[in-house]
Amino acid sequence: MPLSERQEAIASSSSRFKVVAAGRRFGKTTMARAKFVRKAAGPVGNRRMAYLMPTYRQVRSLVWDFLVERLLDKRWVLPRDISRTDLSMTLRNGTKLLFRSADNYDTLRGEGLDYVVMDEMPYIDERAWTEVVRPMLATTQGGALFVGSPAGFDHFHGLHLRGPDEQFANWSSWRATTLDGGWVPQEEIEEARLELDELTFRQEFEANFINFTGSVYYNWDPDQHVVRGLRGVYNKDKPLALCLDFNRAPGVAAVGQEGPMPWDKNLMGLRVLSEVHIPRNSTTPRVIEEFAKQYPDQRGRILVYGDASGGAESSKSVEGSDFDLVEAALRQKYGRNYSLRVPKANPMERSRINAVNSYLLNIQGQRRLAVDADCTRLIQDFGSVKLDDKGKIDKSNPDQTHLTDALGYMIHYCNPILKADRAEQRKVALPLSM
Numbered sequence: 001m002p003l004s005e006r007q008e009a010i011a012s013s014s015s016r017f018k019v020v021a022a023g024r025r026f027g028k029t030t031m032a033r034a035k036f037v038r039k040a041a042g043p044v045g046n047r048r049m050a051y052l053m054p055t056y057r058q059v060r061s062l063v064w065d066f067l068v069e070r071l072l073d074k075r076w077v078l079p080r081d082i083s084r085t086d087l088s089m090t091l092r093n094g095t096k097l098l099f100r101s102a103d104n105y106d107t108l109r110g111e112g113l114d115y116v117v118m119d120e121m122p123y124i125d126e127r128a129w130t131e132v133v134r135p136m137l138a139t140t141q142g143g144a145l146f147v148g149s150p151a152g153f154d155h156f157h158g159l160h161l162r163g164p165d166e167q168f169a170n171w172s173s174w175r176a177t178t179l180d181g182g183w184v185p186q187e188e189i190e191e192a193r194l195e196l197d198e199l200t201f202r203q204e205f206e207a208n209f210i211n212f213t214g215s216v217y218y219n220w221d222p223d224q225h226v227v228r229g230l231r232g233v234y235n236k237d238k239p240l241a242l243c244l245d246f247n248r249a250p251g252v253a254a255v256g257q258e259g260p261m262p263w264d265k266n267l268m269g270l271r272v273l274s275e276v277h278i279p280r281n282s283t284t285p286r287v288i289e290e291f292a293k294q295y296p297d298q299r300g301r302i303l304v305y306g307d308a309s310g311g312a313e314s315s316k317s318v319e320g321s322d323f324d325l326v327e328a329a330l331r332q333k334y335g336r337n338y339s340l341r342v343p344k345a346n347p348m349e350r351s352r353i354n355a356v357n358s359y360l361l362n363i364q365g366q367r368r369l370a371v372d373a374d375c376t377r378l379i380q381d382f383g384s385v386k387l388d389d390k391g392k393i394d395k396s397n398p399d400q401t402h403l404t405d406a407l408g409y410m411i412h413y414c415n416p417i418l419k420a421d422r423a424e425q426r427k428v429a430l431p432l433s434m
């Protein structure tokens with residue numbers, strides 16, 4: 001697809017190192033993919049190029065699948081030179097393209113690299129760049145393109161500062177908003193703004209580097225969100241959201257139903273009715289068993305949300321993925337009366353946090369989450385989860401973050417920061433009440 005003027009200006013600049021901080025849906029990945037293909041088509045063949053994203057699922061679904069199809073169409077590559085297991089291919093000009101997740105960046109080590117894209121850079125470990133990629137570019141004088149949405153004052157921010165810095169003559173930086181991208185209509189951005197909290201909007205749409213510090217859930221207010229006796233509104237004939245995060249210690253689930261908020265009958269939101277918390281030696285079937293004990297008479301549909309990576313690698317294991325286990329256990333108790341609502345890949349952590357904070361309190365002062373006072377672990381979690389010094393969720397206390405993570409997958413799925421994001425999810429998100 002032809003690039004927009006803004007995208008083209010970046011793609012065709014001659015800097016060796018480029019850093020693009022842009023709002024969501026600006027077209028960062030589309031631009032980076034196009035640039036990558038142009039580099040691959042260059043007159044000199046026999047090169048090695050890599051496209052990196054934080055996770056395998058992202059790079060496969062957002063870049064690999066798209067490029068395989070295009071490059072086969074253009075006959076730049078023959079089917080036999082594509083390795084789908086390795087996510088690599090050798091073009092007819094001899095250039096080798098590698099697509100990698102950076103979550104185990106050590107596997108990137110190897111021969112030189114002539115060009116690299118690092119997409120969603122804030123979520124790629126800094127060392128993937130400093131220890132692995134940079135040395136590989138050195139021998140070839142290769143170039144790099146870093147793209148991402150700002151996620152605080154992290155290593156991506158550090159790279160972005162090099163553009164205007166005279167000491168880094170080979171570097172250029174750009175900043176652009178979602179609106180600049182031109183792919184999301186202004187009305188939709190305005191609509192989104194009303195559902196978000198202000199910091200979230202400034203970061204996600206206006207591409208500002210925001211210094212989030214301290215509490216992850218800064219809009220959480222137990223005096224407002226916690227409601228005694230909320231469990232009493234449970235309706236067994238209505239859909240029930242079961243939100244999971246897969247861990248052994250503790251095994252957790254948060255369970256809720258959509259409905260009017262206790263403080264505003266006209267405002268629909270999520271009412272968290274109960275939690276499951278198994279401190280040690282938990283397994284996925286045990287979590288479901290505990291859930292079933294709490295809701296033995298459930299007749300409305302059970303909507304399952306959770307950590308998309310729970311279904312990822314484990315398909316190789318004997319037992320099956322965590323979601324297979326969830327399905328087996330649910331089927332036993334509830335027949336087929338459940339749906340999995342899990343995206344292909346997890347949202348970026350910052351997007352999920354922002355979705356939760358916006359749900360807790362938006363720019364209009366609306367609170368869309370109510371939590372039963374007996375959900376003591378969830379309440380504790382909301383109040384205590386902190387950011388680390390890089391602005392990411394501090395995971396150092398193994399007992400924490402799981403319940404808020406679980407709930408966050410659901411909130412993000414049903415209320416992504418931008419409606420257009422739903423298209424990238426496996427199934428279109430329906431209102432919870434469907």
Ligand SMILES: Nc1ncnc2c1ncn2[C@@H]1O[C@H](COP(=O)(O)OP(=O)(O)O)[C@@H](O)[C@H]1O
Nearest residue numbers: 001002003004024025026027028029030031183
């Ligand atoms: N040059 C382009 N031509 C047509 N559509 C585009 C172009 N760039 C972006 N888009 C559209 O905008 C959406 C967001 O683009 P994407 O590259 O995924 O954004 P980002 O990576 O910044 O979030 C894509 O789904 C695509 O439909």
Ligand SMILES: [Mg+2]
Nearest residue numbers: 028029030119
């Ligand atoms: Mg992208």
